[in-house]
Amino acid sequence: MIRQSLSLITARRDLYQAQLLFYLFIASLTMFFLATLATYIIIRTQAFQPITRDYAALKIPASFWLSTGLLLVVGYLLERAAWHVRREMQPGFRLALRLAFWAGLLFTAVQAVGLCGLLVQHFAEIDGSTKAYGMSFTISFVHALHVLGGILFLGWVWFQAERGRYDHERHWAVNHCAGYWHFLDIVWVAMLVTFLLTQ
DSSP states (O other), rough: HHHHHHHOOOOOOOHHHHHHHHHHHHHHHHHHHHHHHHHHHIIIIITTOSSSOOOOOOOOOOHHHHHHHHHHHHHHHHHHHHHHHHOOOOHHHHHHHHHHHHHHHHHHHHHHHHHHHHHHHHHOOTTTTTTTHHHHHHHHHHHHHHHHHHHHHHHHHHHHTTTTTTSOOOOHHHHHHHHHHHHHHHHHHHHHHHHTTOO
16 A cells, blocks of 8 residues: 555656656747747848849748648647547557557658748749748748657657557656647647748
């Protein structure tokens, strides 16, 4: 009885420490992306003021809209995975993780097409009139790197799930994985809105 109580106290302490680290990590990423978007807005609205000619307007690649849908699907599937594991529905839990993982990889492939399109437009004009494409590529690429980190995290959670490491009591990694992808969803939507408003 005493050993079980001590084990429960240790588990709760580990959970609180993991939650604190996760929230600090998300807070630091939030500040980073906010600073990045603010820099983009300032440069786009101030430095690109026309003097003798107009700068080329940013045309968002069509693949970005598809990748947005895929990103939202990953977030939804991970939320379903967390819902299933809290109810000890292991088959549904593992299926949601598998689908989320493959949807995340598909997002990366579709996003790569859009990023290549931005680079092509960036180098299309040698007079610098397409600087917006290079800037938007850089920001989108940084987000894509964080998505790759999310895919690695998701793959690790999936691997642990297949080994039976999660149940209705111990599933904080699943919750954090879902939370991280929700964060990526929000950041990506904010980036698209910023691109649209500063075209």
